[in-house]
Amino acid sequence: MINDIVLTRYEETLQVSIERFDERIDEAELSRGFCNYIGVHKICKGFINFGQVSEKWGAVVCRLCGLRIMVPWKINTYRELSEYLDNLLKPPSDGELPEGVKKSFRELMIIPYKAHKGPF
Numbered sequence: 001m002i003n004d005i006v007l008t009r010y011e012e013t014l015q016v017s018i019e020r021f022d023e024r025i026d027e028a029e030l031s032r033g034f035c036n037y038i039g040v041h042k043i044c045k046g047f048i049n050f051g052q053v054s055e056k057w058g059a060v061v062c063r064l065c066g067l068r069i070m071v072p073w074k075i076n077t078y079r080e081l082s083e084y085l086d087n088l089l090k091p092p093s094d095g096e097l098p099e100g101v102k103k104s105f106r107e108l109m110i111i112p113y114k115a116h117k118g119p120f
Contacts, residue, residue, distance in 0.1 A: 003015075003016060004016065005039075005081060005082045006085065007060065007069055007085060008067075012041065012042070013041070013042040013043075014038070014039045014048055014060070016039045029076055029077055037063075041065065041067060044065040045064065046065055048061065048062050049063065053070070056072060056073055056074075057071070057072060058070070058072070060081075071084055072084065
């Protein structure tokens with residue numbers, strides 16, 4: 001059963017309210033439209049919506065902090081959303097990356113973000 005859905009590689013999480021559903025949450029349909037919320041952003045406590053932004057794409061958006069994640073609009077249930085994001089966040093195996101990208105991708109996954117020291 002789904003309780004929380006990890007949204008980003010920085011572990012930002014969608015907290016799902018079990019009380020909203022009479023059925024198993026895995027199979028529950030996502031509320032569609034930017035007026036309906038699908039859960040709460042675990043850290044900032046903002047309501048998260050799922051709305052359509054183009055013919056093929058939707059966005060998971062936090063009303064409070066502005067977190068925005070693009071996902072296919074064909075996603076209908078919490079399970080589908082969780083599986084899509086799990087696959088998206090899973091690091092690819094070396095066989096799935098071009099030769100020149102392997103090392104730099106691994107470094108990005110391991111080395112923490114460094115502050116930009118440019119003029120802006």
